[in-house]
Amino acid sequence: MSYILSCCSTVDLSYEHLKARDLHYICFHYSLGDKTYLDDLGQTIPFDEFYQRMANGERTKTSQISAEEYKTYFRQFLEE
DSSP states (O other), X not given: OOOOOEEEGGGOOOHHHHHHTTOEEEOOEEEETTEEEEOOTTSXXXXXXXXXXXXXXXXXXXXOOOHHXXXXXXXXXXXX
């Protein structure tokens, strides 16, 4: 029997940490200004840029993962 460790992007671990340990993660979403991004642990927008833009007054908000996204995410592991 095998197992898979999984978490969400709010785990407060770095991308490098997760990748080195083969830990899978699902991304929450956030908006910065008028554009929505996946919380991909600083891969799309580096953290320093994110916080600088927020400090400069760009509107930010987060949203949770939808039930359909969770189903799609976990289905891949069940099919392995």
